[in-house]
Amino acid sequence: MSASAVAAPSVSTVALSLRLLTVATAAEALKPDHGLSHIASTVGELWISQTPPNPPGWVTFLGGVAPDVVGMLRTQSCSAVLFVEVAKPAKHLFAICFGQGHHSLADGAVERGFGLKVTLSQVARDQLRTIDSAALDSTVMQRRTQASRNAHLVAFEIDTNRELVRLASGVPKSGDFAKALSGRDALATRAQIAPGSIIAYCERALAIYQTKAYRRDFPFVDHVELVTDRTRCAELDALAYAQLAALVAGGASDLHLAIPDILSPGKEVEIGYFGAGFAKGHKRAFAQLAIEDYVAELQRGDFASITDMAEIKGSHEICVMTDGQADRTRRRKVYSCIVYEAQHKGEAYVLFDGQWYLVDRGFYGEIDRSYKALLARPFEMQTTAVNERDFIGQLQSRPDLLCLDQTRTNPYTKYWIKRLNKL
Template identity: 25%
Template sequence: MATRSMSIYLLKPGITVEESIKDNRGYQEVEAPSSVIPNLRVFLKPGNPKQPWWKTYLGVESTLSQQSNSAMAFVQRGKRVFALAFGAGHHLLKEDAFVHDFGTRVVLNAVDPNKLKSTDTLDPESSQRRRTQIPYDGDLALLSFTSDSSVLKSLTGKAKAEYSDLVRSVTGAASLRVTTPTEPGDLALLLKRLHTLYKSKDFRRTFPDIAQVRPVTDPAIVDPLNEQLAAAVFDLTAPIVLTVPDVLDYHDEAYVQFSGRGLSEMFDDVYIKHYREYVEGKGATAQSFTVDDLKHDELLLLDGNYEVRQRWSIFRSLVFETQEDEGYSYHFSDGAWFQVATGLLESLQEFLDPYWVDATLPPHTWTSEAEYNSEVSAATGSVCLDQTSMSPSGQTQVEPCDILRIGEQSIEFVHVKIGTSSATLSHLFNQAANSVHLLRTSEEAARKLLRLVEDKAGARTARHVADALESNAYSVSIAIVSHKQTPEKKSANLPVFSRISLRRVLIALKAMRIPITVQLIPDATDRAGRAKPRKPRRPRQPTPQ
């Protein structure tokens, strides 16, 4: 029996066909025989015949033309209206007119969990998007889906046997993409059963962890959250952080600046206070400030010569969280909103907080991370290994740690990082795990470490370190330098996706039987209040004629 593919949207309750359609999209409603599909309305957009670009490119003289027609069909079933998109018909729908998790929920309930084919996932921490496909039937594990750190954006697979008379394969995102043998006269029955699948919660048994972190795309939810985000810029008590949304090398001299309303002063580091004062100085108030201002204004990263190296919108550079619904929190990171189950937050806190200790290193009072590592090492009789590498020849550089603390019977690898941005912390956590794993698996890396220690602290200290490595008498400490004044909150000081990343690393280190602690180091510097004088630019040299 022939099958057909179509994309199906579910309109929100109470939304009419007229309310769901965008204006001026070139679509015209046409009459359709209601006897075939009851309650059917069809909108068409004929394509314009065009010559393919490659005809001229290849010098082909034959007369060629191609066109793509589009359609959107609306079918009412009971009190709900379904929209069926063909071609580029989905462009006719308003973003706030349809249910944004319809496709995902139907697929989670209808798909055979052992006959999956493809996943589209998002890593909120790094903003990496991946499509993973396998040439055979498999489960989520084979598709490399990590439930606590990946957001499922789309899932494709074969339908369960009990639904094979309706659909053969299903793909779910905001819409539902189905391959179905259903004839027009049975379309109403198909839509009814799909709606039943959408309302079902059975998927929670089959995929118990898959909905712990979900992207939020529905404008009806996003718009009020964005209003809260804009208001939080002026709220001194709000849990909002401005950060560079990328991994930075703090060994290089760098400054930050704001633009969009004229250039601001330059600063040594990124703080929401600076941005708030910048917009207030340009006349912005809590009442007039909107999310469009956040998308328009920019954060500039400057190098040591005060030249712009990178730039991001303020909108993308903010981290914020708020609890709106019972059982869920909403987290904003890298320009997107995510709904996080409260149960996940509670499990993260329960797992992470026991690793938290009071600060065992002195407060940060120097101008850079490199200077802190050097001065603290000297003051505590430790070995500074910052900006060194123990990686085997031909491999990517891997630092053993920043500070190697030497105890009487053991040693401690301390990894230090300034700031609590997700990208920065992910780099720190991975460094802690990768360095220990490399020491455990590479004799060359261990020898390089001992040579580094001997060069910096002498042969006696190197022998002590060698004995500690031989007897596994070593531990790891993650030290996060921050201006946050809430050490009692422990892991809650970190963005939620950093907590997820930290748990993953702690599990890996625990599997290697490595003792590990996490500490928050007070940042006592006044980097937040010090502007930099602007260096005059050199005149541009004329271009030779």
């Protein structure tokens, strides 16, 4: 049989996790203690790791009722990161992560919001499946809303005036790019891709990202814009550090801590604070992340030795505590958990998930005007009504008011869909 008669191998559907990097080389993208090993690859630069079998953390408990189980159960994990460089539409480096590989990437090496913007550029407003959002108030409220089938943005009841959309998933308009997409910083895609075509696929993802097509259906995504200017970030960090110093000195501040991820129920663990300036010796464990505990630990230590936010960003970590010891494989930067809103040079900024965001001035003004409108003179200064029902009855006689009490409304009427699509 001739070579031309041999059927080409079929291309299977594969799930990939793509990250656009802000650095130019794999060496810059990987953490100093990444623990991966380089291996030859015909495409890109491949780094892998295979952990040895270890007993799971819960086996000791089971050993109390079945001693033999301690030597029988083992768990292990593997990681891989494939770095590929694209030349168009511009020169950039991508990291395609497998298993636990994403944990090996350095903080700040990944382009924030890449996956979200590619997803929203490809998924229509009525083809959404999941949305993660966060309300950045004094208590950060995060939620994940999942639809049982493709649904319109309206169904997710996102308050775009006060909630930051952080992740979205859905079915793309065109199936030739992917069968399904989900994105935050990383772009999780399920598509038919041959290994040798991965560079071309990354180039296409980058082209979609740079079109900013998401602004057509999801303009509210740009209500907050990532601050990339290092000088401005340093100025804002100084403001946040001053607030932290005020808390350590016993003062008050709106600065607080919040895990910037949605945690699964039952995943609660004890944590400890580590880094420069903390007291040496025995570490206290805490049941939850709280600014009060963090400040108390700083007060126990030598906070005066910490001169700026750069030291906190560089060394302060939150680690899961296991048997009184820090589990260094389960850690995150304290800085990524700081939440703070600041006014600086006439602009409004928010620090969340380790990034400063600039709040659009027009959007901020709109929210401010809406709030001040609530402080306006009430439409009814006083009433002789004896209860709420009596008061509602009195108001129904006014032609300038519409009573919706005990009235069922359907947000999916053509009228409301048309109105909301204009937002």
